[in-house]
Amino acid sequence: MSGRPEKHSLTLRGHRTSVSLEAEFWRAFRAIAAERDLPINALAAEIDAARDPEVGLASAIRVHVLRHYQSRLQQPMDGQVPDHP
Helix, strand or coil: CCCCCEEEEEEECCEEEEEEECHHHHHHHHHHHHHCCCCHHHHHHHHHHHCCCCCCHHHHHHHHHHHHHHHHHHCCCCCCCCCCC
16 A cells, blocks of 8 residues: 555546545545446546535545545445444
8 A cells, every 4th residue: 555646637627637646545536436337537527516616626536535435334234224223
């Protein structure tokens, strides 16, 4: 596992931009896009449109990935009853 960010180019609404994320975040971001049957540029554009202008795109993507997986932890597994009342 490397903490060093990797820079990749994305196209948002016809404009190229570079985003630096750690490899683990790139993998998770691509997995979320694939789950939704979206190209990563389309998912990035959604995140970009929804983010606060004071927040960088890389940070917004990281938070999106985190929230995606946090929401999965909060959902009961198929057919299983949650342990707590």
